[in-house]
Amino acid sequence: MMTQLHLNELVHYHDQQITSRSLNSRLAIEQPTTLYAFAQAETISNETSEQTKLITILDGCLVITQKSQPITAQTGDLITIPAGTLHGFSAQTDCRFLQIEL
Incomplete structure (x- = not known):
C-alpha cells in the first residue's frame, strides 16, 4: 500500500526546542525514520x-559535524553519515x- 505524507506539516518549530516524530509505523517500515524540526541555535x-x-x-540550514569537520547543509541537500x-x-x-x- 502506498503512503503519502506531507513532511513539513508533521513537525513544527517551537522556540528553544527540538521536535521529532518517528515515521516507522506510518510508513510500515523497519528502518528507523525520524522527522526533526530544530529551532534556530538548537543542537544535538x-x-x-x-x-x-x-x-x-x-x-x-543545519551544520553537521563529522570527525570535527563541519558540513553546512541547506534545503534540498542529502548528507550521508557512515556508521x-x-x-x-x-x-x-x-x-x-x-x-x-x-
Missing part, C-alpha cells in the same frame, strides 16, 4: 550510531530534516 551533541544515516534537509562516525547537529536557522537509518 556528538554521538555515534551503529547504522549509516541519510539526512535530507527539508528547509533551513560508527562521531557526529553532531547545530541549526543555523529553523531547520527541518528527515533522518533514515540503514
Whole structure:
C-alpha cells in the first residue's frame, strides 16, 4: 500500500526546542525514520550510531559535524553519515530534516 505524507506539516518549530516524530509505523517500515524540526541555535551533541544515516534537509540550514569537520547543509541537500562516525547537529536557522537509518 502506498503512503503519502506531507513532511513539513508533521513537525513544527517551537522556540528553544527540538521536535521529532518517528515515521516507522506510518510508513510500515523497519528502518528507523525520524522527522526533526530544530529551532534556530538548537543542537544535538556528538554521538555515534551503529547504522549509516541519510539526512535530507527539508528547509533551513543545519551544520553537521563529522570527525570535527563541519558540513553546512541547506534545503534540498542529502548528507550521508557512515556508521560508527562521531557526529553532531547545530541549526543555523529553523531547520527541518528527515533522518533514515540503514
